[in-house]
Amino acid sequence: MSTDLEGLFSAFNATIGRSTMADAEFGETFRQMMAALVRFDYVVVFAYRGKERPIDLYSTFDRDEHIVFVTLYQAGPYLLDPFYHTARERREGVLRMRELAPDRFFSSEYYRTYYVQTGLAEEIGFFVNADEDITIVLSLMRRETTGVFPPAEFMTLKKVEPLVASMVRHYWSGLASRFDAQLAAGSKSKRRQGQNENIAPAEAVWRDLNLTSRETAIVELVLQGHSSESIGLRLNISTGTVKVHRRNVYRKLGISSQTQLLSLYLKNLA
Secondary structure, rough: OOHHHHHHHHHHHHHOOOOOOOOOOOHHHHHHHOOOOOOOEEEEEEEOOOOOEEEEEOOOOHHHHHHHHHHHOOOHHHHHHHHHHHHHOOEEEEEEEEEEEOOOHHOOOHHOHHHHOOOOEEEEEEEEOOOOOOOEEEEEEEEOOOOOOHHHHHHHHHHHHHHHHHHHHHOOOHHHHHHHHHHHHHHHHHHOOOOOOOOOOOHHHHHHHOOHHHHHHHHHHHHHHHHHHHHHHHOOOOOHHHHHHHHHHHHHOOOHHHHHHHHHHHHHHH
């Protein structure tokens, strides 16, 4: 598509003289900037810090879409999301989901039971590292009916990335206090329920299911969409050893499929 200069200048004009902007204001400014450059269907912005529940900063979803893309995502599936793991690695730049996803992601149970509900053809994210170990990811999404981003539009996004990163660091600074508040609220809830507030949600699931640290590492990679070969390379063990651990986990948990593994994981996470 051709650049909409009028729309682009209008978006920039909204920032002139503004030292601060509310989430919705800056999110809308970002949306207008991107709409002047490329075609997309949705925008969603999440802030990530370590293993903590991501904070949603802005989105363009309707009520029903928000449940799938935001509410349900924050409830636990984010822990299996390639964007979440890339944010934890503190990578920066404009990155495609399909380039970040594990080798078996698109045939994984997570993809079939959750991600497919989004109906997306492609997702591209601006990964911006901010202060206090926080990474902000601004996602542009295209539905299956729209198709993937053409190479020329992807290159346009890469060219505009330095400007987007600078604006994000300026207008979405100081998010640490929000994570701290969320963490404090979660700790109070855990204390009321008699849980250990120092254990992350995913870690608590495997601890409660009595898995070893090695078994935990393997099943998390399985659920993320890694093949046994990929897991072996990441953990520096043989493919055969990975398969033995997987069989032991299934026997220990009394299950026989990845479908049951994901169901058990999400049930205990909730």
